[in-house]
Amino acid sequence: MPLRVGYVREHFSSPLLQFAEADGGKTVVLVECPSGTGQLISRLANDEIDIAIALTDPLISGIANGSKAYKLVGSFVSTPLNWAVTTGKDSKFNEIADLKGTTIGISRQGSGSQTMAYVMALQQGWPTDDLTFQVNNDIRGLINSVNDGSTSAFMWEWFTTKPFVDAGEARFIGSVPTPWPSWLIAAHPERASHDAVRKFLDTLTTYVGAFDSKEKRASEDVEFIKANFGYPVEDINAWLKTVSYPKDCRAIPKKVITDTLSVLEKAGVVKAPVAGFDVGHFVEEDVTTLT
Template sequence: MKSIKIAGVPEHFNLPWHLCIENGEFEVEGIDLQWTDVPEGTGKMCQMLRDGEMDIAVILTEGIVKDIVGGNPSSIVQVYVQSPLLWGIHVGANSAYQTIEDLQNKKVAISRYGSGSHLMAIVNAQNNGWNTQTVEYDLVNTIDGAVQSLTNGTSDYFMWERFMTQPLVDEGVFRRLGECPTPWPCFVIAVRNEVLQKHPQTVERILEIINNTTIEFKDIPSIDRTLASKFEQKLEDIQQWLRLTEWSQEPLDEKMLNKIQNQLFDLKIIDKKGTFAEIVKGI
C-alpha cells in the first residue's frame, strides 16, 4: 500500500475526494490516500508542500502559481475546478459600511499572506481603481478569526467563498456587500516534484479516480441534499452553487497560465514569471 498525503480546504468543492476515499476507490488500487482538511487555506497548504508535510494539494490557482514562481518545488498537474471562485466581500453585521466604495483604504482580514483572501483583495482593489500597494491587512488565519476580527473592529472587511460564508450572512454575523469572481479557473491539483518523479503512476491513478467521480458528481442522486446537510447550507443555495460550479479533468494550458501570471505580475503579487515547464507538469 502506497501512502500519499493530500490536503484541501474543508469545503463543498472537495466532497468528491471524500466520497472516493469513503468508497475505498484508492485503497482498491493499493493507495492509502490520507486527506487533511486545512481551514487556513492556500497559504498554509503552500507551506505544507514546501516542508514536505503534504504530497498533493487541491489548491487555489493564483496562490500556488505565486508560490511555485517563488521557489515551491511543486507543479500543477491538472485543473480541478474550471469555473471561477465567487468571492463574497463581507463586513460585520453592525458595520457602518454599506457599499464596496466605502471599503477603499480600509483594512481587510486575510487568512495569511499568499492566500486567496490576500491575493483576491488585491484583485478587488484593482477592479475598483484603488491603490493596490496601500491595502492594509489583518492576519486572522481562519474564517473564525475573521468573524472575531470583523466583530471587534480589528479589520473592516473580509473576502471568502460566497457560499461557504452564506450561513454567517443568514445568521446576521456578516453582511455581504458584493462579489468578486476569480478571472481564472479557481482550483488546481499540485504535487511535490519529488513525488512526481518517484511515483508518477500513483499520481496518474489518483487523477483517474478523482476525474471519474467529478465527471459524474452532479448526477449522484440527492447530491444537493447531501451537500446541504454536510456543510449546513440551505438547499437552494447549494443548488445554485452546483449550477455555477464546473469540475475539470484537463491540464492547465499555457495560454491560461500566461493570463494568470501576467495579472499577478501587473499587480506586483509576483516580481518575475516562471516558464510553463517550471509550473505545469504532464502526467
C-alpha cells in the first residue's frame, strides 16, 4: 500500500508535488490538509495519514506535551518561516503592539498560527497566559474573522498571505520569523514500516536536491510554482531567495529540537520535565539521523 502523506498545498511543498506526480500513486498518495499543522497532527492521530510534512514548532510541542501519534523522522525546509501578522482592511490595529489583550485568530488548536502567537507575545513582553484565541480553520476563515471584528489579527506565512493583502482584503502590520528551521517530517511510530519511511525520505531528498539547485531555481522552479499556485513571478523569485532545503531529508540537527524547545518553554507552550528533555524521545531513531 502506498504511504498516505499529509501536506499543506503551498509553494514550500513543490518538491513533494513533483515527487508525487512522477510516482503516480505507486508509493505515495498525497492528502491535502488546508488547515495546516493542527489538522496534520489530528489526521496522524486518527489514522488518516501515515506521514506529515508540517511546521517544526507544533510538531515538537505536540511530542513534548505527550502526543504518541507520531515521531520526527526527517527535515524538509532548513530556513525560517516568515509569519505575517495580518489584520482587517478597516480595523483599528496598525502595529503588533496594538494587539495586546485582544483575540487572535488561529487555524486550529496546536497549530503553527497558535504557537507563533506565543512567540510574538514573548517578543513583545506580554504575559503568554493572557492570550485569547478563536479557531477559524483556514486562511479564508481567518481573513473573514479580522474583517468582521471577531479577531484582531492572525499569523500566516508571508507569501501565502500576500495575494489577499494585494487584493485589498486585509493589511500587514508586522512579521515574526521563526527562530528555527520551518518544516520537519513526522510519521506514525507503528503504522508505516521503517523501510517504507526510509525509502520515502531518500526519494524525497532527490527531489528536494533538484528543486534546490541553482539551475532549477533559475527557471523551472519559477514556472512550476507559477503554474501550480498562480503567484506573480516577482513574488516567486523573492521567496526563492529566502528558502533552502536540507541535503538529506533523513537528518535532523539536534540543535533544531533543543533550540525550539528552549523558545517554546520560555513562551509557556511546553514545560520541561525535572530531568530535562531527552532529544532522542522526539525522533524515530531507526529512521532518522540526529546530527
